[in-house]
Amino acid sequence: MPDRVDITGVDASVGGRLAAHAGMPDPRFSQMLSAHMRRIRASAGAVAAEIGMSRESVNNWRNGDAMPSARHRDRMVACASYLRLTEAETDALLEAAGFEPEYPVQQSVAEGPFAATVRDAFERMDRLMPYPILMLLSQAHWGQPPFREAFIAEAGRRFGAASVLHLQPPYSLAIDPAAYFHAIGAQCGLDGIDSDHAFETALRRRLAAGERVFCLVSRFEQGDRALRETLAGVLRSLSETHSGRLHLLLCGGEALADLKYQGGDLSLLNIADVQVWPEMDEASLRALLRHDGGAAPADVDAPRLLRLSGGHPALLDAAHRLLRAAPGIDDAAATARLAEHPLLWQALLPLAVPAEDRARLSGLLEAPRLGRARPYLIDPMLRRLYWANLLAPRDAADGRWLAWRCEAVRAAARHVLVDA
Secondary structure, eight states: OOOOOOHHHHHHHHHHHHHHHTTOOOHHHHHHHHHHHHHHTOOHHHHHHHHTOOHHHHHHHHHTSOOOOGGGHHHHHHHHHHTTOOHHHHHHHHHHHTOOOSOGGGGOOTTSTTHHHHHHHHHHHHHSOSOOEEEEEOOTTSOSSTTHHHHHHHHHHHHOGGGEEEEOOOOOSSOOHHHHHHHHHHHTTOSSOOSHHHHHHHHHHHHHTTOOEEEEEESTTOSOHHHHHHHHHHHHHHHHHTTTTEEEEEEESHHHHHHHHHOTTOHHHHTOEEEEOOOOOHHHHHHHHHHTTOSOGGGOOHHHHHHHHTTOHHHHHHHHHHHHHOTTOOHHHHHHHHTTOHHHHHHHGGGGSSHHHHHHHHHHHHOSOOOBOOSSOOSHHHHHHHHTTOEEEEEETTEEEEEESOHHHHHHHHHHHHHO
């Protein structure tokens, strides 16, 4: 069955162009233009001089009193260049102004790797009422979040680029509250933020004006605990008072999962829905190779790559390079080479030092089953191995069980136990 077409997005785009050139201002345009100008502190006079328009015209656009005319598309492209917008931001601004995109290929993630996962995350958030808060958990080496640009691009398509915020809480444990929220505010393009109250007020003003805002928070779990809880409280308060307007996507791994299931004081996490990054399959692998400009998918033995790597992103890359360099290598030799991957040793070596952990790890290497796959693993050893991406859930007739991700991981663990 073909993918469902989002006719809502198509209608909004066409309707926006017709409305703009019929003289009805699109409020998204003024919001986006103002936000982009604030981000680089560009004045109306500077923008006007750069694109050959009057300062009054630019001020009218920014204030929502007028829209660019149909003959001014080239001026808007020049404006986007002057404001140093990305391709996705440029297309979003042009669409809001009623023009065709400059980079249409960038507008959709439909053909990218894990495109269905990206779409599903947004569709799940749309269904989460009254709090569209989704927590995306991923194992090590996928990135936080995986395919971040795809999420940001899709959010820009759905919400408008100016309404997409990406927050990365400061890592420092010594940072004071004023500096913490100044950094958070700067990431949102907000000036003069020196407290949690100032940040909440600025974001509340946008929501109160009717704007729908998408906020991606990566590495939410890092930094000072008290400040993290304050940020969670601000976001929870805004979600409650502006139901359905603030869409939150929280991304992380083991530490974020611990906060969700062990830290009951963070009410923001208690009400968040959980989505786990999916396992790599053949379709995702082929899309990833196309995306990265690698070998033609028809030339790739996808089942063998997945078998050798277990779907581990770093091992998958290493296996792909190995098979391209040595096409005649057999599985045993390839597994032995992959077992020497530094990332495996970095994850396993700390478990091979304490005597109690060594004994447990040795037993797990011989166990036919390691444990049931659960939303949260209580066993500390299994939890560490899982989030290090050394274990994977596998389906069986009697449910889902944890297994070693691939034979290369198991071989690496045996070598570590012998050599440590």
